[in-house]
């Protein structure tokens with residue numbers, strides 16, 4: 384049987400993006416060194432806020448073409464606070480990629496890893512295992528994605544056009560119910576969807592809420608409930624272990640995923656996948672962290688776990704169990720690296736940086752090989 388080759392477009396981007404990407408590729412090479420069924424070929428693609436400052440364009444055409452022809456996109460982080468468009472907004476090309484490749488589901492798993500300290504004292508924090516699904520094609524980011532539709536600002540007022548559509552909401556909720564079903568198959572305690580919205584105040588959210596219940600009725604085997612976003616901010620601090628799959632609007636998902644990451648060791652532990660029906664882009668939930676860039680302090684785990692999500696997605700899309708198994712192996716190696724409780728990223732109050740954490744994950748992979 385010939386080896387299946389996957390082309391991966393690699394966009395390291397700005398700030399800590401290139402540091403965590405280098406660590407991630409090292410770990411992937413270690414993981415797949417003896418892989419007989421498939422291999423990844425990496426194509427380095429420039430882009431980001433610094434690229435915009437230097438060349439006048441955030442994502443060159445060559446990068447877009449590689450993303451289009453790739454089997455998956457690995458993305459570090461883009462955006463730097465001091466580099467802005469003339470209207471004052473930050474250069475965030477990832478928003479354009481989500482639009483161009485219709486990456487409507489921002490899938491953000493939040494899982495306690497044994498040995499990683501939580502901000503919550505309650506021992507049940509060890510049971511946190513939920514997935515936020517951030518809608519990414521519309522919501523309150525709509526005006527930013529489609530500036531031509533936005534009412535113009537003047538000296539006295541500025542607007543942000545929000546949009547909720549039936550199609551955008553139905554595909555988000557269908558994704559959530561599918562994911563809940565998969566999670567229940569792996570763990571019978573899971574399999575519940577909680578819609579997060581603000582249907583008590585905003586018209587668009589009342590529409591979102593109504594469509595949610597219509598889709599819930601088509602998925603009667605999955606438990607469904609609902610929570611307003613302000614209450615969810617509180618509940619994520621009080622009892623996050625009670626939740627499973629949380630679909631929500633674009634802006635709410637942006638905010639809640641940072642909050643939820645804080646519960647399980649910080650942004651450096653929080654992976655994500657931007658998924659559409661055809662394309663998948665995998666990136667940590669965090670940004671370019673300019674405050675720690677260039678110092679070797681960034682935790683690469685979110686990037687590495689995002690690569691594990693990529694392997695899982697490739698495995699499912701191409702019916703390739705070896706890729707799914709590699710994803711699981713990488714997840715186990717991350718767990719094993721942190722299990723002793725001695726590995727502590729800077730965000731956790733420790734001093735272990737990018738290289739130390741990546742090396743610990745590689746060591747854990749090597750130990751697996753010996754055991755196997």
Ligand code: ATP
Nearest residue numbers: 462650651669670671672673674675680681682730
């Ligand atoms: P964006 O809006 O672009 O998503 P952000 O506003 O969420 O970015 P980040 O760049 O993610 O900001 O950084 C927020 C804080 O988290 C910073 O103090 C940063 O140093 C820290 N941080 C983010 N990622 C990591 C990481 N991988 N390792 C350690 N600290 C991190």
